[in-house]
Amino acid sequence: MPSPNHEDLASRLRNAYADGAVPPMRDGLEPQDADSAYAIQTINTRYWEAQGRRIVGRKAGLTARAVQQQLGVDQPDFGVLFDDMRIADGGTLDPARVLQPKAEAEIAFILGADLLDPDTTPAMAAQAVASVHAAIEIVDSRIADWKISFADTVADNGSSAFFVLARDGKRLEGLDLYSCGMVMEINGAPVSFGVGAAVLGNPLNAAAWLAQTLARRGEPLKAGDILLAGALGSMVALNPGDQVRAVIGGIGETNFTYGKT
Numbered sequence: 001m002p003s004p005n006h007e008d009l010a011s012r013l014r015n016a017y018a019d020g021a022v023p024p025m026r027d028g029l030e031p032q033d034a035d036s037a038y039a040i041q042t043i044n045t046r047y048w049e050a051q052g053r054r055i056v057g058r059k060a061g062l063t064a065r066a067v068q069q070q071l072g073v074d075q076p077d078f079g080v081l082f083d084d085m086r087i088a089d090g091g092t093l094d095p096a097r098v099l100q101p102k103a104e105a106e107i108a109f110i111l112g113a114d115l116l117d118p119d120t121t122p123a124m125a126a127q128a129v130a131s132v133h134a135a136i137e138i139v140d141s142r143i144a145d146w147k148i149s150f151a152d153t154v155a156d157n158g159s160s161a162f163f164v165l166a167r168d169g170k171r172l173e174g175l176d177l178y179s180c181g182m183v184m185e186i187n188g189a190p191v192s193f194g195v196g197a198a199v200l201g202n203p204l205n206a207a208a209w210l211a212q213t214l215a216r217r218g219e220p221l222k223a224g225d226i227l228l229a230g231a232l233g234s235m236v237a238l239n240p241g242d243q244v245r246a247v248i249g250g251i252g253e254t255n256f257t258y259g260k261t
Helices: 005-019 036-052 065-071 122-128 150-155 203-216
Strands: 056-061 078-084 101-111 127-137 162-165 181-186 190-197 227-231 244-246 252-258
Touching: 005 036, 005 150, 005 252, 036 078, 036 150, 078 122, 078 150, 078 203, 101 203, 101 244, 122 127, 122 203, 127 227, 127 244, 127 252, 150 162, 162 227, 162 252, 203 227
Parallel strands: 056 227
Antiparallel strands: 056 078, 101 127, 101 227, 127 162, 181 190, 181 244, 244 252
């Protein structure tokens, strides 16, 4: 049998949102084939844009060693954030909208200026930041049992699903993004711990990496974009009824409920 092409694999992933998770895509995608994986991601991004979804930013993924170890990979990736992926601070996520979700606490940036330079430095990224927010990303996988390779998660839009930002952001000046501590709670019990330095040494390093990568692809970050910089600690599986809260020292906190409204 011939191997499926990029269009076939993209369609397989799109259908999984409604039909359920699919096996790892080894029949048509080598585990470390980043070029093909991003080509598949782009096919679905363009498909969803044609369906009326609006891009509001990007996420950097696999930036924390703890999460890389969980997923068996050793390099960052990125995915697209659409407007309908945002959950209000203190809001609710219906379990029917995800397959096998996990939560991770992150630092998010909202940009006040474009980042067009393919050689963007962390200092240049810092100058473009309008506000800094505590965030929770709800990751999900359309690959059964999270048995993903690097290429699987890239093709699957960085295993993204939803995100929550603290309602009130802070100016970057004076914030300690390196040593700020993070605690994520589920139902009041601490379940994940981390620190800003876990994100490629500093979340601004992740912002610069993402800006460089997207500029070289001709899809640069723009003013107003939301940038999720990557997990500060391990991701944790969710169960219906869970109340999830992330607190990041000096930056703020945010929460949501995983259950029907």
